[in-house]
Each structure stands twice: as C-alpha cells, then as structure tokens.
Amino acid sequence: MMQQVATDTDAQPAVLAMDCKLNRIFYGNFLAVRDSHVPIEKNKITGFIGPSGCGKSTVLRSLNRMNDLIEGFRFEGHVQFIGQDIYGKGVDPVVVRRYIGMVFQQPNPFSMSIYDNVAFGLRINRYKGDIGDRVKHALQSAALWDEVKDKLKASGLSLSGGQQQRLCIARAIATQPQVLLMDEPCSALDPIATRRVEELMTELKKDYTIALVTHNMQQAMRVADTTAFFSVDISGGSRTGYLVELGPTSQIFGNPREKLTKDYISGQFS
Amino acid sequence: MNETSLPESTPSLQRKLEGRALRSMLLSILVWISAILTSIPLFSVLYMLSTRGGARLNWEAFTELPPAGFEMGGGFGNALVGTLFMVGIASLIAIPLGILAAIFLAELGPNSKLATIARFSAKVLAGVPSILAGVFAYATVVVTTGTYSAIAGGVALAVLMLPIVVLTAEESMKMVPKIMKDAAYGMGCTHTQVIWKIVLPTGMPAILTGVMLAIARASGETAPLLFTALFSNYWLIQDGRLDAMNPTASLAVLIYNFSGMPFDNQIELAWAASLVLVIIVLIINAISRIFGKPKF
Ligand SMILES: Nc1ncnc2c1ncn2[C@@H]1O[C@H](COP(=O)(O)OP(=O)(O)OP(=O)(O)O)[C@@H](O)[C@H]1O
Ligand SMILES: [Mg+2]
Numbered sequence: 001m002m003q004q005v006a007t008d009t010d011a012q013p014a015v016l017a018m019d020c021k022l023n024r025i026f027y028g029n030f031l032a033v034r035d036s037h038v039p040i041e042k043n044k045i046t047g048f049i050g051p052s053g054c055g056k057s058t059v060l061r062s063l064n065r066m067n068d069l070i071e072g073f074r075f076e077g078h079v080q081f082i083g084q085d086i087y088g089k090g091v092d093p094v095v096v097r098r099y100i101g102m103v104f105q106q107p108n109p110f111s112m113s114i115y116d117n118v119a120f121g122l123r124i125n126r127y128k129g130d131i132g133d134r135v136k137h138a139l140q141s142a143a144l145w146d147e148v149k150d151k152l153k154a155s156g157l158s159l160s161g162g163q164q165q166r167l168c169i170a171r172a173i174a175t176q177p178q179v180l181l182m183d184e185p186c187s188a189l190d191p192i193a194t195r196r197v198e199e200l201m202t203e204l205k206k207d208y209t210i211a212l213v214t215h216n217m218q219q220a221m222r223v224a225d226t227t228a229f230f231s232v233d234i235s236g237g238s239r240t241g242y243l244v245e246l247g248p249t250s251q252i253f254g255n256p257r258e259k260l261t262k263d264y265i266s267g268q269f270s
Numbered sequence: 271m272n273e274t275s276l277p278e279s280t281p282s283l284q285r286k287l288e289g290r291a292l293r294s295m296l297l298s299i300l301v302w303i304s305a306i307l308t309s310i311p312l313f314s315v316l317y318m319l320s321t322r323g324g325a326r327l328n329w330e331a332f333t334e335l336p337p338a339g340f341e342m343g344g345g346f347g348n349a350l351v352g353t354l355f356m357v358g359i360a361s362l363i364a365i366p367l368g369i370l371a372a373i374f375l376a377e378l379g380p381n382s383k384l385a386t387i388a389r390f391s392a393k394v395l396a397g398v399p400s401i402l403a404g405v406f407a408y409a410t411v412v413v414t415t416g417t418y419s420a421i422a423g424g425v426a427l428a429v430l431m432l433p434i435v436v437l438t439a440e441e442s443m444k445m446v447p448k449i450m451k452d453a454a455y456g457m458g459c460t461h462t463q464v465i466w467k468i469v470l471p472t473g474m475p476a477i478l479t480g481v482m483l484a485i486a487r488a489s490g491e492t493a494p495l496l497f498t499a500l501f502s503n504y505w506l507i508q509d510g511r512l513d514a515m516n517p518t519a520s521l522a523v524l525i526y527n528f529s530g531m532p533f534d535n536q537i538e539l540a541w542a543a544s545l546v547l548v549i550i551v552l553i554i555n556a557i558s559r560i561f562g563k564p565k566f
Contacts, residue, residue, distance in 0.1 A: 069455060098458030108449040111472045120467075121457045168453070175457070 017042040017179055017209035018063060018100075019080040025058055028072035032058045036243035038228055040179070045201060045210045047224030047249065049217060051264070054230040055241025056213045060181050063211060064100035065093035082178070098125060101177035105184040107164035109156030109171070114139075114148050117156040117167055121175040134174055141207075142170035143200050162193025169200065179209045187215065198223050217265060220249065227252040229261045319548060323541030331542050336503055336524060342535055346543045348505045349519040352420065353547075355506055356499060356520060357488050359424025360431050365481055368435025369470075372477075375436070376443035377465050389440070396433035403429040404494035412498055420506060420518035423499030430491060431484040438480025442473040475561050482558030486551045492522040501527060521547050 018040040025033040033055040040046045040063075048056045058067065065086060067073045079086045086096045098121075109117050118135040127134065135152075139145040144166040148159070156167055165185060172180060182201070186194040201210055201223050214220050220227050228246040232239050245258045256262045330345050337344030371388060379385050407426035412418055446469050454468045470477075500517040501524065507513070521543050528540035 064456070066452070066456060069452075094458050094460050096458075097456055102453075102456035104449060104452060104456070106449050108447070108453040110450060110453065110468060120454075124457060124459055124463060124467075171453075171457070 014039070014044075015042040016040060017081070018211075019078075020059075020063060021077045021079070022059060022062065022075075023077040024074075025055070025062060025067075025076070026072070026074040027058075027070065031238060031240045033062075033230075033241045034233075036230070036241075038243060038246065040209060040211055041226060042209050043205050043207075044225040045205050045212055045223050047220040047227045048211065048213045048230060049215075049220050049227060049264075050230030050241070050244075051232060052215075053239060053241070054232045056230055057183050058241065059230070060183050060211060060213050061102075063179070063181055064102055065096045066102060068093045098175065099177050100179045100181060101172035101175070103165070103168050103172050103180060103182040103185045105187055107161055107168055107188060109159070109164050109167050111155060111157055113153045114156050114159070114167060115152040118170050118174045120171060125175055127175075138170040138174035139167075141173055141204065142166045143196060143203075144170055160193075162189045162196065165189060165193070165197060166200065169197070169204075173204065173208065177208070179211065180204070181211050183213045184215060185212070186219065194219070217253070221253055224249045229256075229258075229264065231260050231264070316548065319541060319545040323538070323543070323545035326538045326542035327545060331539065331546075335505070336519070336528075336539070337535055338503065340533065344535070344539065346519075346521060346524050346539060346546075348502065349521045349524040349543065350546065351506050352423075352499065352502075352519040353489060353521045353550075355514075356420050356423040356427055356495070356518065357485060359421065360427035360488050361481075361485060363424065363428035364431035364435050364484065368432050368484075369439050369477065371436045372439030372443060373465060373470070375440045377461075377469060388436075392433040392436045395429070396437060399493075400430055400491050401493035401496075403427070403491075404496060404498050407494065407498045415515065417515055418498060418500040418517040420499055420514040420516075423495045423518060423520065426494035426498045427488040427491060430494060431488050434484035434487060435481055438483070439473070439477045442476030442480065443469050445476065446472045478561040479558045482554050482561070486554040486558075489550055489554070490522055490547055492526050495520050495523050496526070499523070 016039050020036075020038040020040065022033055022036045022038065024031060024035075036059065038046070038059065048060065050056055061067045062075055063079060063086075067075070075087055077087070081096075081100070084091070086100075110120060112120075115135055118138050119131050122131050122134055136145065136149075139148060144163060147163060148154075148167075156164065159167060165188070169180075169185075186197050189197065198219065201212065204210065205225075212220075212224060214224075225248065226246065227249045229244045229252060230241050231244045232241050245252060245256060245261045247257075252261060253265055256265065330343060331347075332345060332350065333347050334343065334345030335348055336346060371392075375385050375389055403426045406429055407422050411422035411425050415422070450472065451464055451468055454464045459467065499520055502517040502519045506518055525540045525543050525547070528536040528543070531537065
C-alpha cells in the first residue's frame, strides 16, 4: 500500500524533531512492521493509533532504541534525529535514550524516594548544576509539586497510580530530553488522572516533542496535533503492521483519505 | 419477572451447601492444628532451655573460660567470641562471593552453561550434609596449614552459607519487576548501571533476608567445626593478639562436648550456651524480618 504523508497545507513547512523511515522491523523471523514513514514534528504531539498488535509500541520503542534490548530485534531503516541517524554506525543506544525519554504504560517508579526518582537521570548523567532545583522544576512541570513537596523523602511507590505516572513523567523530563515517547501512559489511570496527564502533555509540548501511543481515540482527538493510523496486513498469513495514513488530527478524524482509517475511527474494525 | 432472584432453595441444594460448610470447617480446624503443632517444638525448646539454662546466664558465663574437670563456675566467653569470629569470617567470604555469583546468575548470563552448572552445584551444596563442609575445609585448609584453626572453621561455615546466599540472592534479583529495569534503560542506563543502581538496591531487602538465614544456619552448626576449628580452652584474642591459626572454641562444639560430661557444672553451662545460641538465632531472624519487607 502507498503510504501517505500529509503535508501541512497551510503556511510554512513543518520543523521535524525526528524523521523516521521504518522499512522493516523484525522480531526474529517475524516481520512486525514494514514501510512506514513517520515524521515527528517539533513541539507537537504525534498520536499513534490503530488496532491491537499493529505495531504501535514496536514503532515507538524503535525511536529510542529500547527494542535493542529484545533478543532477535532487527531494524531496517533510518531515524533522523538532531542531524544524524540513531541507527547509524557507531551510535550508542544508551546515549540515544538519554536524549529521547520514555514513559511507559504501567507507572514504574523506582523503589526509592520521590526526590531520588526524579534526580536519578541527572545523577546518571553526572549533572553538575543544582540537582534540587531541577527536581523541583521537573515536579512542577509534571503538575505534581504541590502534592509531594512535603514528602519528597517518601517512596515513589507510596503514591497513587496517577501520581506515580506523573512522577514518571517528571523523572523523564528532569534531564530535559528533546523528545518524549509515551506508550499508552493513561491506560492504567482513572478518568480524572487521565485528564490531568492529558493537560500536562499539552503543557509540555511547549518545551518538548511528544510521540504518544493511545488506544483511546477521544484522547488522540483531544491532545494530538498529528495522528498516525497504523493497521495490520494479514495477507500472506503473517501479521505485519504498517502506517496507513498520517495527517493533522482534524483531517484523520474528520476527513480520512483511506477507507481503513474511516472504518477504524467509526468503530467498524477493532 | 424478578431480575435478581436467587435460584430456588431445594433440599438437594441445601445439602450441598451444608456439605460445603462442613468441609470448609474441617479444613480450618486441620490447618489450625498443623500451625500449633509446628510451633510446639520451638516453644518447648525455648521453655526447656530457659528453665534449665537460665540460672547460669550471668555475667560470669560470658566472661570466663570453660571450667576443666571438677572445677566449679566458669563460662563460655571464648566460645561465644569464637562463634562470632568464625561466623564473621564465613560471612566475609560467602556474602560478597554469593551476591556476585547471584548477579551473574540473575543478570549477566542467566541462560549460559556456566550459570546452569553453578546453579545446579549450589542446589546440591545446599542439600549436602553439613559435615561434608567440614571435610572440605579439613582437606583444603587444615591439611595445608597443618593446624586446626578459626580460619578453617570459617571456611567450613562459608561453604555452608554460600549456596543459601547465592540461591536466595538470585531469586531476590529476579523478583525485581522488569518494568522497573525498563524505566532505567529508558533513562539511558547501561546494563551495569541497571544492576548496581536498580536491581541490587531494589532486591536488597530480600537478599538480606537470605543472608540472615545463612548466618543463623552457620551460627548453630557443630559438625563442620568438629574437625576444622576443634575446641580450645583459651581466648581467641590473648594479650591483644589475635590467634586465628590455632584450635578455636565455639558455642556449638562446647555444647556438644559439655553435654556429654559427667559433671553437673559443665552440663548446666551447656544448657546456658544452648540458650544463648537460640537467642542469637532468634535475633538474627528478627533482623531479617525487619529488612525483609519487600520494597515493591
Ligand atoms: N518482544 C517481542 N518479541 C516478539 N514479538 C513481539 C514482541 N513484542 C511485540 N511483538 C509482536 O509484534 C507485533 C506488534 O506488537 P506491538 O506490541 O508493537 O503492538 P501494539 O500495536 O503496541 O499493540 P497493543 O495496542 O496491544 O499494545 C505483535 O504481533 C506482537 O506479537
Ligand atoms: Mg502497545
């Protein structure tokens, strides 16, 4: 299938934080994702939607080389980021992950104090400045400061699920990465906590670029500037994910070009 | 129609429910009895030890040397010091070695051939009769140094502790949630950093529980010390000099020796020493419970 990359019809060309050409992604012999070109605009939220198993997480985790930890993972393609290919020769995946942060589906604070959780990345990076300042700033940006400022020594695990997830966001942004990858960050949260995290994402895009996987189409509509719709190709007996359509969120939900997209967003296909 | 009606109560359903209630009650009684039976040995031992050994548990017992023959009084001070010293040596060997080996088993090469062999050896070693640990230390340390010693005793106890530390530490590290490690990798940690900053600290309470169990086990062992440290009627530290290369007393061997003697004085001391040993083990277990609260 032809892939379609939406070009902003109005005004100036978009500034890209990342340009991801995912030709083929394998787990062992299994081709999980093919032929997807996903540009990620700077200071925007790019939402990834699509049926379960279509490879949204696989794509997201390929963008900071988290998948390198999985045995059998193989990537063909290029991911351009600050002027170089993160899959290029001599690029250390560990360093890539320091620039491109990640927030996971399940809140996963470390079993250490709230303060140490947020300071963790700074210490790993041997940050020379005032760690306390950065921790406070990150917690403020993650809209958590007021709730935890009196108990920074308490364990990160003592917080509620929604607070834990905001703690994980604070931890991820404390080192000020350029891009934040978020894999269904609200799926373990109740509606109120979900709203808070969504508001937070909209706040954060002033300073960060966000790629967001979500199962919740309302969420994509609420927060994503650009939406990428993935689907599964089951021809040939295998299940290979690919990008069907990518464009401004309003266009994807209001006027999709592809029939598959239309069927999916109108709920005829899960 | 009534939407939430329960199924009609029939005699057969009634019988079924009654039968279930009866079975459940019988099972409860059974587990209660089992729990009580399990705690009887410990409490009866504690009771017996405190009635028979409690009287001799005075200052003298901790500060004096063991009495010889018909002597009255005396204590087991040197045996207490010997036990602590040898358990200390064993801990210095077995804890770091065991934790490092566990890091290999849990993190570095969990599926490697070496790991399979090491894990298997640890399991076998954990089940081997403790006297064989003594045989090993006799052959390696006593024979080569030509003397019974605290060092040989420490090595024998280390052999006993090692498999417990390795196996419990491996288990503890494997229990650290994968999503927690993923978070660390996602922040740009190397594998080494994930091990030292996340896996070890997070697993530490459980690791310490295993360490405490190993220490408790080593503190009470007699057989491995019988022909490695032997026994001594003198202090381990004399005139400020540590004498680790000569026969050394221990509580366990003192109990073993004195309980068979035809003198009331020695037999009383054996009871008191047993009480001290059990108290040590209880304290260590209590500490391990404090540490042992899982952190996740
Ligand atoms: N570690 C792995 N090893 C092997 N196959 C994998 C692995 N992770 C994912 N896959 C396979 O790759 C395909 C895409 O999985 P992925 O998790 O990316 O889908 P997803 O779109 O995120 O699904 P969901 O919406 O359910 O999270 C699936 O067929 C899955 O079985
Ligand atoms: Mg997923």
